[in-house]
Amino acid sequence: LVLATGEQGAALLYTFKWLLICILIGLLVGSASAFFLVSLDWVTNYREENTWIIALLPLGGLVIGLLYHYYGGRSVKGNNLLLEEIHTPRERIPFRMAPLVLFGTLVTHLFGGSAGREGTAVQMGGTIADQFTKVFRLRPRDRKLLITAGISAGFASLFGTPLAGAIFGLEVFVVGRIRYESLLPSFLAAVIADYTCHHLWGVSHTVYAIPFVPELSVTGFVSALLAGVVFGLAGMVFSKATLLWGNIFQRYISYAPLRPVVGGVVLAGVVFAIGTTKYVGLGVPTILAAFSDPLPVYDSVVKILFTSFTLGAGFKGGEVTPLFFTGATLGNALSQAVPLPMALLAGMGFVAVFAGATNTPLTCTIMAIELFGAESSVYMALACVTAYIFSGHSGIYGSQVIGSPKH
Amino acid sequence: LVLATGEQGAALLYTFKWLLICILIGLLVGSASAFFLVSLDWVTNYREENTWIIALLPLGGLVIGLLYHYYGGRSVKGNNLLLEEIHTPRERIPFRMAPLVLFGTLVTHLFGGSAGREGTAVQMGGTIADQFTKVFRLRPRDRKLLITAGISAGFASLFGTPLAGAIFGLEVFVVGRIRYESLLPSFLAAVIADYTCHHLWGVSHTVYAIPFVPELSVTGFVSALLAGVVFGLAGMVFSKATLLWGNIFQRYISYAPLRPVVGGVVLAGVVFAIGTTKYVGLGVPTILAAFSDPLPVYDSVVKILFTSFTLGAGFKGGEVTPLFFTGATLGNALSQAVPLPMALLAGMGFVAVFAGATNTPLTCTIMAIELFGAESSVYMALACVTAYIFSGHSGIYGSQVIGSPKH
Numbered sequence: 082l083v084l085a086t087g088e089q090g091a092a093l094l095y096t097f098k099w100l101l102i103c104i105l106i107g108l109l110v111g112s113a114s115a116f117f118l119v120s121l122d123w124v125t126n127y128r129e130e131n132t133w134i135i136a137l138l139p140l141g142g143l144v145i146g147l148l149y150h151y152y153g154g155r156s157v158k159g160n161n162l163l164l165e166e167i168h169t170p171r172e173r174i175p176f177r178m179a180p181l182v183l184f185g186t187l188v189t190h191l192f193g194g195s196a197g198r199e200g201t202a203v204q205m206g207g208t209i210a211d212q213f214t215k216v217f218r219l220r221p222r223d224r225k226l227l228i229t230a231g232i233s234a235g236f237a238s239l240f241g242t243p244l245a246g247a248i249f250g251l252e253v254f255v256v257g258r259i260r261y262e263s264l265l266p267s268f269l270a271a272v273i274a275d276y277t278c279h280h281l282w283g284v285s286h287t288v289y290a291i292p293f294v295p296e297l298s299v300t301g302f303v304s305a306l307l308a309g310v311v312f313g314l315a316g317m318v319f320s321k322a323t324l325l326w327g328n329i330f331q332r333y334i335s336y337a338p339l340r341p342v343v344g345g346v347v348l349a350g351v352v353f354a355i356g357t358t359k360y361v362g363l364g365v366p367t368i369l370a371a372f373s374d375p376l377p378v379y380d381s382v383v384k385i386l387f388t389s390f391t392l393g394a395g396f397k398g399g400e401v402t403p404l405f406f407t408g409a410t411l412g413n414a415l416s417q418a419v420p421l422p423m424a425l426l427a428g429m430g431f432v433a434v435f436a437g438a439t440n441t442p443l444t445c446t447i448m449a450i451e452l453f454g455a456e457s458s459v460y461m462a463l464a465c466v467t468a469y470i471f472s473g474h475s476g477i478y479g480s481q482v483i484g485s486p487k488h
Numbered sequence: 489l490v491l492a493t494g495e496q497g498a499a500l501l502y503t504f505k506w507l508l509i510c511i512l513i514g515l516l517v518g519s520a521s522a523f524f525l526v527s528l529d530w531v532t533n534y535r536e537e538n539t540w541i542i543a544l545l546p547l548g549g550l551v552i553g554l555l556y557h558y559y560g561g562r563s564v565k566g567n568n569l570l571l572e573e574i575h576t577p578r579e580r581i582p583f584r585m586a587p588l589v590l591f592g593t594l595v596t597h598l599f600g601g602s603a604g605r606e607g608t609a610v611q612m613g614g615t616i617a618d619q620f621t622k623v624f625r626l627r628p629r630d631r632k633l634l635i636t637a638g639i640s641a642g643f644a645s646l647f648g649t650p651l652a653g654a655i656f657g658l659e660v661f662v663v664g665r666i667r668y669e670s671l672l673p674s675f676l677a678a679v680i681a682d683y684t685c686h687h688l689w690g691v692s693h694t695v696y697a698i699p700f701v702p703e704l705s706v707t708g709f710v711s712a713l714l715a716g717v718v719f720g721l722a723g724m725v726f727s728k729a730t731l732l733w734g735n736i737f738q739r740y741i742s743y744a745p746l747r748p749v750v751g752g753v754v755l756a757g758v759v760f761a762i763g764t765t766k767y768v769g770l771g772v773p774t775i776l777a778a779f780s781d782p783l784p785v786y787d788s789v790v791k792i793l794f795t796s797f798t799l800g801a802g803f804k805g806g807e808v809t810p811l812f813f814t815g816a817t818l819g820n821a822l823s824q825a826v827p828l829p830m831a832l833l834a835g836m837g838f839v840a841v842f843a844g845a846t847n848t849p850l851t852c853t854i855m856a857i858e859l860f861g862a863e864s865s866v867y868m869a870l871a872c873v874t875a876y877i878f879s880g881h882s883g884i885y886g887s888q889v890i891g892s893p894k895h
Contacts, residue, residue: 089721092878095895100713244853244869257668260892261876264664264849268873272866276704297683306507314496442671443850446651455862459679462651466675469668471499485667488502 099266102213102227106234107273108281110206114238114274115282117183117205121198124191125362132358135193138349142192142341145185146395150338156181159397160200163207163232164480167225167254173215174228179208185397192345193352193361195387196398199239203399206235206274222262229254230266234274241279241286245448247271249441256440256474257485287365289372289431291424294456304419305429305460308412309467312430315411316437316472319385319404323477326393337395344394348387360387364406371409371427378417380410381430400477401435408434421460428453429464436465437472440481506673509620509634513641514680515688517613521645521681522689524590524612528605531598532769539765542600545756549599549748552592553802557745563588566804567607570614570639571887574632574661580622581635586615592804599752600759600768602794603805606646610806613642613681629669636661636670637677644678645685648693652855654678656848663847663881664892694772696779696838698831701863711826712836712867715819716874719837722818723844723879726792726811730884733800744802751801755794767794771813778816778834785824787817788837807884808842815841832867835860840871844879847888 128134149157156162156178166174186201210231214224229250237246250267251259278284295301330340352361359367360383370376388403412430416423428449436445442465449461470487535541556564563569563585573581593608617638621631636657644653657674658666685691702708737747759768766774767790777783795810819837823830835856843852849872856868877894 092895259666261664
């Protein structure tokens with residue numbers, strides 16, 4: 082029995098090299114996520130206790146707008162810059178992208194914009210990772226793996242879902258394809274970053290519970306597919322709305338720093354007019370409520386409006402937690418018509434709208450398992466896959482490349 | 489907000505079409521798996537209660553050898569025929585492949601060969617599915633999806649793991665790449681086939697339990713990687729041993745039907761000499777024991793020898809359950825040296841040796857979650873990914889194409 086020892090030697094070298102690099106990436110990105118999560122918690126609490134601060138949203142918008150306009154350079158592209166550097170590498174991602182997006186996101190949340198946080202973590206992860214390209218003199222192929230590992234580390238540590246984070250890095254670049262080049266780096270960086278954030282820094286994540294999952298039946302199967310179609314359409318509407326508001330702002334306000342100012346005036350006005358902060362910030366309390374209490378049927382639509390307007394105006398953050406909000410509240414509303422438990426539908430919407438808007442059905446199925454446990458995995462997979470099929474070929478990341486048509 | 493209604497219409501048509509096809513495939517393949525599982529249970533019990541029948545193993549070998557030689561045609565290629573038809577389609581997979589492999593596997597197990605069962609389910613699934621190519625006048629591209637969905641359905645219903653079955657169909661063809669063309673068909677067929685086998689026919693699957701999973705620590709992380717390396721090497725040894733015995737038999741016995749006869753004489757002789765049926769058949773009792781009782785350290789090596797010899801001689805079945813046996817007993821043995829609980833290491837070996845030998849790390853990670861629950865998922869993923877990296881570029885399926893190098 083001849084062992085291919087040459088091949089094993091290469092595997093060993095490869096593993097050692099990436100283990101070392103991923104320990105560095107994991108420690109740094111996990112720490113960055115921990116700092117971000119704690120700060121985000123702080124600004125969110127401050128805003129909720131001092132809602133008058135939302136009146137200053139236009140001012141916050143101005144600061145973000147000026148910073149990105151005069152100092153941001155390519156950073157303004159956000160997640161898409163990472164995707165573009167993977168597809169057609171040009172030059173090192175500027176380090177300033179990390180502090181800029183961190184600051185921009187905290188300002189957005191402090192003054193009451195409606196946004197997420199995964200964009201921030203992913204951009205910090207990719208940026209921090211790419212700084213090692215020069216340090217270690219990595220070749221172009223290795224640089225791809227490095228950025229991918231950074232993205233996986235950011236996503237994993239932010240949501241406390243190491244496997245979903247690892248797969249997200251592999252799945253997000255090309256619609257309809259996964260390549261395993263960075264399989265090992267992504268898993269190593271994701272697990273280490275999550276460990277750093279959760280165990281070393283002691284930052285905990287929100288716990289969602291689906292108390293009862295019915296055995297699969299024909300009704301349950303059909304319900305999951307139908308709900309998946311609705312979730313996919315919601316994901317598509319979310320993407321298109323974000324794009325639409327971005328286009329409107331660009332068309333009517335040519336001076337970029339002014340866009341979030343105008344956007345901030347409108348948003349702050351609306352918030353004071355409706356008299357609730359339910360739709361600003363991350364919206365975690367409402368996401369949690371969607372698993373147990375009946376909510377207004379329009380919640381998901383209002384959140385799409387708030388977030389697409391906020392991001393289209395040039396505020397910073399991410400889309401994923403608002404996508405969770407949209408999906409969970411939509412699932413909550415669907416439970417009045419679809420014969421599945423409310424918490425199960427809320428959980429399915431939570432991941433499936435995200436799957437549709439970002440074209441990452443496997444990430445979302447695994448995320449559901451990591452957040453809600455394995456019992457509901459078949460429902461989750463059916464909803465995520467169907468949402469993926471029905472969300473159209475363009476998602477919230479404009480620089481995704483289509484590798485394989487959906488249908 | 490303009491909806492791309494044309495695209496949604498196409499998605500709807502696509503979904504309806506594949507839902508109909510997958511209901512058919514799922515019902516048929518799930519029923520075939522149910523029949524196979526019940527028959528396999530019957531022949532296994534009969535053999536264990538009448539061990540004298542192992543003396544007739546050479547006779548069983550002769551029957552299988554003659555049938556495949558004079559009547560099998562391309563069927564003798566087994567799983568590789570399915571892979572080849574996906575890569576370079578030639579002609580419809582002959583229907584006879586399904587009954588032949590079913591009969592061959594039952595004979596192998598009845599008379600005490602050491603083999604698995606997933607090859608049988610996968611071949612029945614792919615063959616049954618491909619018969620619809622003509623019925624529905626499907627185009628070549630659709631035929632690929634059809635065969636893939638059949639493979640997913642077979643795997644899912646055999647092991648009671650719908651998501652792992654779905655991913656297996658997507659992951660097995662190309663090493664290092666997944667394409668989503670058959671994402672929806674594979675998930676639909678897998679879920680329906682598993683439902684058919686488990687709920688409609690009431691066939692249950694073995695339950696494995698990992699009672700305690702320690703929180704991740706630096707020691708646990710390093711242990712998982714080290715164990716993964718060992719599991720990957722075991723997977724490689726398994727593949728190479730199967731290939732080696734096949735080559736030896738082909739070289740020294742030119743008349744194919746005689747190979748399983750000679751193999752049967754040797755195997756039956758060894759079984760009576762060592763006086764135990766522990767290493768023949770599927771070996772499920774030993775797999776279960778590996779989760780709770782200390783086992784001899786040589787169990788995994790002996791099982792590799794028995795199975796590679798059985799399959800190399802021309803008996804039928806699959807490799808996966810013997811890979812489970814090899815991995816679970818190897819993990820059991822490793823627990824004497826590696827500071828992780830025995831059941832956890834047995835479970836990690838169970839999936840990771842399989843991941844290494846078939847180059848399907850995502851399938852195996854998801855399978856672990858479906859079989860053992862979500863608690864151990866990080867350990868499972870680390871072991872499966874590392875095993876994949878260290879198992880070399882050739883696995884047990886010779887017709888796999890390398891899409892992306894491992895390191």
